[in-house]
Amino acid sequence: MTRRLSLAPWTYGFIVALAMWVVTSAYSGIDSAGATLSGALAFGAFSVVVGTGQMFVVASGPGNIDLSVPSVLTLAAYVSITVMQGSDGMLLPGLLAALAVGAVAGAANFLAIVALRLPPIIATLAWSFVFQSLAFNLGGQATLKPPAGLSRFTLMNLGGVQFMPIAVMVLTLVAMVVLKRTVWGRQLLATGQSEPAARLAGINVARVRLIAYMLCGTAAALAGFLLAGFSGGAALNMGDAYLMESIAVVVLGGTSVAGGQANAVGIWGAALFFNLMSTMLNTFGIQAGVRFLLTGVLIILIVALVPRPRVR
Amino acid sequence: MMNDPTSPKRDAAETVNADGLLIEVRDVRKHYDAVHALGGVDFHLKPGEVVGLVGHNGAGKSTLMNVLAGTIERSSGSFRLGGREIGAWSAASAQQAGLRCIFQELSLCANLTSAENTRIVHRSLRGLGWRRRARQVIGPVLDEIFPGHGIDLDRKVADLPIGERQMVEIARAFTQTSIKLRAVILDEPTSALGHEATEQLLAHIRRAAGRGIACILITHRLNEILAVCDRTVVMVDGKVVAERPTAGLSRAALVELMGSIERPRERTAGKVASVQAPVIRHAGRDTTDLTIDVGKGEVIGFAGLDGHGQRERLRAMFYASRRQREALPGAYVAGDRGSEGVFSLWSIADNLTIRSLNALTRGGMISGAAARKLAETWSNRLNVKAPSIDTPILSLSGGNQQKVLFARALSSDAEVIFLDDPMRGVDVGTKQEVYRLIRAEAENGRAFVWYTTELEELTNCERIYVFREGRAVTRLEGEAIETGRILQASFGGDHV
Known part of the structure; x- marks a missing residue:
């Protein structure tokens, strides 16, 4: 990769996020700056987890996308809470159950794409209805309570620094290393650039994509598990916000929807941007309707303004 | 029709030059960076003449035809059409001059019907009822070339089998409305056609020639060349290496013409490896x-x-x-x-x-x-x-x-x-x-x-x-x- 002097596209999320933090803090007083940031980091961490999974899928080639992220997240939260039954001793089995649900869901998505030759957008959308109804049957409309230990963990502080965002940053680092330095990571980016070329270079394209979808499901499940603890339980609509957001943070973060190029760090910038923007607009006392409008306009503006590498 | 009032010879394209040539190119070259696709080609075509063009892949046949049809710009060389010097040339001007080309890759729009595809090359089919008139243009030509073809002109081209698509493509090239048809280039037209359709096409090429429409036929099936062409041009490595009247030419002689120009080479591998268990x-x-x-x-x-x-x-x-x-x-x-x-x-x-x-x-x-x-x-x-x-x-x-x-x-x-x-x-x-x-x-x-x-x-x-x-x-x-x-x-x- 060549280094360029001009700013890389993924830095724009960080820059805009920083600007919003400054504006919000200036508006509501400098005292609130710390709280604003830690709030954005905590909520942003969930977007980053689902976004990182989505990134692997998007990078695996044009047209690849996972729309089942919200329902996998919800289903995994329901399953894990059912397994844990409010007991701290069952935390690990609960986590493993959640991750297993995610991996199986990802594999199911990929099988529908490959075996039935469905476009990913249809296959994952169809499965998301199935997952959602499974969650509904498992818990109904009621909010299921998580074990106290899980809630404590997600809100844990280490000397004033929240633990969870740090853990998710480590996850981002791992994702970077996977993309750059593992055989699967390189093969994923190769497959995303050109499927025929990847095939002829001896890459098992189906296996590479299967793993991408399974990782995406697993990431969504992990987010569901943590979110159940963070927000005090599993609810049927808990994943709703993450459908658009998981895709938006990936694209704003500098991952190419055309495939073959992935950026793990950029997801943080985009996630912080999203969360700080809603904080800022809330602080200004702007109504929800207008807030969504501004969010949409800002996304379009940023994507339009960011210099893109020319595709030949 | 060319409509250029400043030119004294307004209907130059109507006539042929003193030698009676419709197309005459001299020393035409085409290179892509260091690669020479055409290395100085002379070629001519008389009205109503059928010329066969043969050679191995990469000999430059298609490049030469694309230069004539205006889809590739020549690097250098002169090009006279009907005795008139041609400078910059384009597919649209070739169309205007009555030069049609049937390409190796089918050039029909797959999402349109045969009739609609006919409209694309005939600007005069406009106004109300153009679809009906387009059908009336392509239909009779199809019937003439391929009697009993059974092609539905209102079906999308994408829904037609490859052979029928090729028939439509061929028939479309032979349709004529406001522009007089002078020459048709057929680049591997028979590869997708069955035996009967091929015979029908070859017969039509002779018929068209009788009406003064010149044809250039590129095909790897040498018997087709021998059957219909007046003259055969052989290309090797971007050059014309031989030109013969087809009468009296044999298949063997043609194959030899294509190969004989290759310099005899020192064998580099030579040794036949001793037979061992294959991997x-x-x-x-x-x-x-x-x-x-x-x-x-x-x-x-x-x-x-x-x-x-x-x-x-x-x-x-x-x-x-x-x-x-x-x-x-x-x-x-x-x-x-x-x-x-x-x-x-x-x-x-x-x-x-x-x-x-x-x-x-x-x-x-x-x-x-x-x-x-x-x-x-x-x-x-x-x-x-x-x-x-x-x-x-x-x-x-x-x-x-x-x-x-x-x-x-x-x-x-x-x-x-x-x-x-x-x-x-x-x-x-x-x-x-x-x-x-x-x-x-x-x-x-x-x-x-x-x-x-x-x-x-x-x-x-x-x-x-x-x-x-x-x-x-x-x-x-x-x-x-x-x-x-x-x-x-x-x-x-x-x-x-």
């Missing part, structure tokens, strides 16, 4: 399709006209070698660099090492240092001309990109390397370097299976299989590999 034995589809044996250290060639099943067989062998119980490490060098070879977002180093990642892994991680060393070594060995191995692959010339793809295969653990006509559009210098490398690697025990459309490359092979109509039909070894025999087997049929 690959790939059975054909049926008894007429030869089994292909590849031994250690052998260079095996796939010959024949382009598109006769060589590439499919090569891929089948590549994938089969990976599925074997004891998987045989193989590597594939694609000829279609753009869509099947390079990873366009990556550097030379990333492109070069992708096939060898497992070998570069230390403790679960790819070693950056080892990867750079491999890329460095092989990009030097193949003499890739680039500032560094971090240079984006797309900034390299085609030949250098191809070298990187070769390096990807050669630097890997592959014991068999499949070459899919990789030298297309590569300059001579690069070719020679790569040939040397292939021979050196073969001596080290690597096997090569090499599909090429360039006859001279086959002299690098110990054994070749000539393909025709999807099957490996002829096997030639050692001294038996010579142009005449290859051409004979490629064009098939009667023995000389």
Whole structure:
């Protein structure tokens, strides 16, 4: 990769996020700056987890996308809470159950794409209805309570620094290393650039994509598990916000929807941007309707303004 | 109609020049960077004349026709149409001058009906009821050329079988509204047609000639040339090497004309390897399709006209070698660099090492240092001309990109390397370097299976299989590999 002097596209999320933090803090007083940031980091961490999974899928080639992220997240939260039954001793089995649900869901998505030759957008959308109804049957409309230990963990502080965002940053680092330095990571980016070329270079394209979808499901499940603890339980609509957001943070973060190029760090910038923007607009006392409008306009503006590498 | 009031000869295109020539080109050249597709071609066409154009793939036939049809701009040379000097030329002006072309790749819009496709080339079919009038233009022509064709003119072209599509394409070229039709170029028109339709087309070409419409026919089926053409032009390596009246010409003589110009070459492989247990034995589809044996250290060639099943067989062998119980490490060098070879977002180093990642892994991680060393070594060995191995692959010339793809295969653990006509559009210098490398690697025990459309490359092979109509039909070894025999087997049929 060549280094360029001009700013890389993924830095724009960080820059805009920083600007919003400054504006919000200036508006509501400098005292609130710390709280604003830690709030954005905590909520942003969930977007980053689902976004990182989505990134692997998007990078695996044009047209690849996972729309089942919200329902996998919800289903995994329901399953894990059912397994844990409010007991701290069952935390690990609960986590493993959640991750297993995610991996199986990802594999199911990929099988529908490959075996039935469905476009990913249809296959994952169809499965998301199935997952959602499974969650509904498992818990109904009621909010299921998580074990106290899980809630404590997600809100844990280490000397004033929240633990969870740090853990998710480590996850981002791992994702970077996977993309750059593992055989699967390189093969994923190769497959995303050109499927025929990847095939002829001896890459098992189906296996590479299967793993991408399974990782995406697993990431969504992990987010569901943590979110159940963070927000005090599993609810049927808990994943709703993450459908658009998981895709938006990936694209704003500098991952190419055309495939073959992935950026793990950029997801943080985009996630912080999203969360700080809603904080800022809330602080200004702007109504929800207008807030969504501004969010949409800002996304379009940023994507339009960011210099893109020319595709030949 | 050309409508140019400043020109005193407004209807110049209507007439022919003093020699009675409709088309006359002199010393036309076309080059892409260092690659010469046409190296100074003289060609002429009289009104109502039928000219056959033959030659091996890459001889420049299609390039010449594209120059006439305005779809490729010539690099230099003069072009006179109806006695009038033509400067800049385009597909639209060729259309205006009554010059039509039936391309090898069908040029109909698949989402439109046959009638709608007819409208595209006839601007005069406008206003209310144009669809009905377009049907009335194409319908009778189709009926005339292919009686009993049974094509529904209101069906989308995409829904027609390939043969019917080809018929529509041909008929459309022979339709005439406001512009007088003068010449039709037919580039491999019969490859998708059945026997009967082919006969009907050949009969129509003669009929059209009788009405003063000149035709240029490109086909690999030599009997078609002998059946309808007044004159036959033979091209080899971007040049016209022979021109003969067809009367009295035989098939054998034609094949000879195509091959005789090739300089006799020093055989480079020569020795017929002692027979040993093959590392690959790939059975054909049926008894007429030869089994292909590849031994250690052998260079095996796939010959024949382009598109006769060589590439499919090569891929089948590549994938089969990976599925074997004891998987045989193989590597594939694609000829279609753009869509099947390079990873366009990556550097030379990333492109070069992708096939060898497992070998570069230390403790679960790819070693950056080892990867750079491999890329460095092989990009030097193949003499890739680039500032560094971090240079984006797309900034390299085609030949250098191809070298990187070769390096990807050669630097890997592959014991068999499949070459899919990789030298297309590569300059001579690069070719020679790569040939040397292939021979050196073969001596080290690597096997090569090499599909090429360039006859001279086959002299690098110990054994070749000539393909025709999807099957490996002829096997030639050692001294038996010579142009005449290859051409004979490629064009098939009667023995000389």
